[in-house]
Amino acid sequence: MIYTLAVFLPWVAFFLKGRIFSAIFSFILWVILGYNIFNIVFLEGGVIFGIYLLLDSFFCG
Numbered sequence: 001m002i003y004t005l006a007v008f009l010p011w012v013a014f015f016l017k018g019r020i021f022s023a024i025f026s027f028i029l030w031v032i033l034g035y036n037i038f039n040i041v042f043l044e045g046g047v048i049f050g051i052y053l054l055l056d057s058f059f060c061g
Helices: 002-015 020-043 046-059
Strands: none
Touching: none
């Protein structure tokens, strides 16, 4: 669930006009959580298991 939010938060903040702080904050959050996604997919348990964990977090919450 948290990775799904990491993907959609920057886009939500982008469409909130006049909310520069929200856009910057959500972009920083996206970078931090994006690094965690990269860490799961490529560094832990091999690529296949990492992709399974990534898809599981999107579809199973």
